[in-house]
């Protein structure tokens with residue numbers, strides 16, 4: 594089976610884990626802080642504003658809570674979003690309000706976001722589809738002008754940037770994912786960035802039992818006379834990462850440029866193998882100055898054959914899929930409304946396997962089988 598995505602872990606990660614075992618400190622400690630520092634350098638933001646969490650979903654839930662969302666509030670998000678985004682909004686009592694996306698890039702334009710804004714809109718939550726930065730710069734400017742906080746779900750766009758400014762640094766709060774399907778992984782894990790200093794300090798408390806000074810929980814604490822006393826300031830949860838997963842993350846972050854380069858090469862290969870084939874539409878070129886993570890590779894097919902082509906490929910051992918099933922069609926979030934771009938994207942888009950472990954032969958196999966399936970399914974049926 595050729596997988597759609599696959600982790601890439603090796604000897605270096607194993608060595609890093611071995612060192613953590615030897616240190617006998619598994620919790621949130623020096624390696625977690627080192628990972629946050631390195632991530633801050635990578636993003637070019639102060640490391641104090643970053644928190645290594647146990648998942649991106651934890652980050653999204655923390656973000657909506659930090660913004661004080663609740664009943665009566667609206668949050669705009671593209672219908673083509675991962676379900677965790679809508680869940681994080683709904684969990685506060687606020688209402689997810691969906692906007693349309695461009696049928697070719699599957700990202701919302703600033704106009705799509707603007708049209709969904711109501712007088713009760715208290716936040717906007719976007720992602721960068723498959724790693725394409727999209728209209729994030731204009732959306733961030735629009736939100737800033739209206740005083741509406743912007744949350745960026747950067748789960749799949751760790752290496753994405755516009756004019757060398759990284760995605761995740763355009764909005765007010767951002768969350769990255771290191772789950773096992775993402776470009777870099779820690780098994781489970783996420784990173785949260787909070788631009789505002791006071792809010793980021795609050796995020797740290799809320800990520801760990803509401804405790805202001807975490808040293809009460811560490812054996813290394815020698816500061817207070819009664820170091821077991823807890824300075825609890827508000828209701829918190831337990832969302833932090835640990836040194837074991839941070840150790841893996843540090844190695845993966847160092848390997849990220851090589852991962853993205855391999856994915857770029859695979860993208861180019863698919864483009865040249867599939868370009869000009871009747872019935873297969875390639876994804877649009879990136880605007881000037883945009884850099885992508887190459888998280889997804891997708892083509893667009895006639896809606897009449899897309900599902901059959903996916904089935905044919907699965908029968909040939911090639912896993913393809915579509916992300917993200919539009920949330921306005923999911924039972925819990927079913928919403929009326931006209932989303933023509935979303936509907937077209939959802940009917941035509943097919944994601945092909947892409948990960949740094951995919952070799953050239955696999956890429957050729959996928960392209961050849963796709964071309965065959967499209968030809969076969971497009972052929973007029975004989976009477």
Ligand SMILES: *Cc1c(COP(=O)(O)O)cnc(C)c1O
Nearest residue numbers: 648649650675677748770771772
């Ligand atoms: C994977 C993913 C998430 C959730 O990440 P976890 O770390 O598994 O919680 C959220 N949003 C998007 C766009 C994702 O792809």
